[in-house]
Amino acid sequence: MADVTESERIAEVYVVRPSIHGDERGVFVETYRREWFPRGREMLQGNRADRQAGSIVGLHYHLHQADYWYVPNGSARVVLHDLRDGGPTDGATLTIDLGGPEHLGVFIPPGVAHGFAALTHMTITYLVDGYYNPADELGVAWDDPEIGADWGLTDPILSERDQRNPRRADLPAGRRPSWRLRT
Numbered sequence: 001m002a003d004v005t006e007s008e009r010i011a012e013v014y015v016v017r018p019s020i021h022g023d024e025r026g027v028f029v030e031t032y033r034r035e036w037f038p039r040g041r042e043m044l045q046g047n048r049a050d051r052q053a054g055s056i057v058g059l060h061y062h063l064h065q066a067d068y069w070y071v072p073n074g075s076a077r078v079v080l081h082d083l084r085d086g087g088p089t090d091g092a093t094l095t096i097d098l099g100g101p102e103h104l105g106v107f108i109p110p111g112v113a114h115g116f117a118a119l120t121h122m123t124i125t126y127l128v129d130g131y132y133n134p135a136d137e138l139g140v141a142w143d144d145p146e147i148g149a150d151w152g153l154t155d156p157i158l159s160e161r162d163q164r165n166p167r168r169a170d171l172p173a174g175r176r177p178s179w180r181l182r183t
Contacts, residue, residue, distance in 0.1 A: 004036040009094040010082045010112060012039060016105035029103045031070045032127060037107050040066060043127035051076075051118040056156040058115015059140045059147070059165065063177055065130040067108045071099035074122025079149040083140065083168065084111035087179030093147055098124075111177030113140050115162075117151040138175055139165035 007013040014037055021028045034040060051057065061083055069078065080094045098104050099122060108114045116124065130136070142149065142158065144167045166172070
């Protein structure tokens with residue numbers, strides 16, 4: 001059975017250490033179960049992305065959608081930052097390395113900005129509890145000094161979108177998550 005632990009840094013973020021079963025044929029890992037996350041909803045969509053080493057994706061966030069991330073191939077440095085105004089961990093930043101022999105997964109609730117750096121060529125799979133909604137695809141600057149992210153990279157490859165995201169202090173009205181308005 002998996003060991004699922006709520007982060008001490010950011011409320012409602014859960015880190016999964018799954019049971020790993022292997023023999024001479026290879027490895028079996030149960031990577032996700034709905035019952036592991038007390039406030040979680042049914043995951044409705046699964047996605048996969050392949051990234052080259054040196055890429056950064058994010059920081060992105062949603063007002064209404066939760067994500068579950070797992071890296072089956074390669075290695076990623078995940079950065080999470082709590083944007084939920086009025087919450088017990090508002091302003092906290094957490095860094096987790098996914099991939100490799102531990103097979104960690106991470107559950108990210110709405111209002112927590114999330115991004116990752118590809119430390120190697122990698123594949124990430126992620127489940128979401130809402131269908132793609134461009135109105136709920138928001139971002140905050142990956143290099144905002146207030147967030148203080150340690151990406152583990154010196155000269156990252158970034159999308160135009162990620163280069164244009166505003167700093168946390170400049171998030172427009174109505175785009176800042178609230179702890180009180182969680183869904």
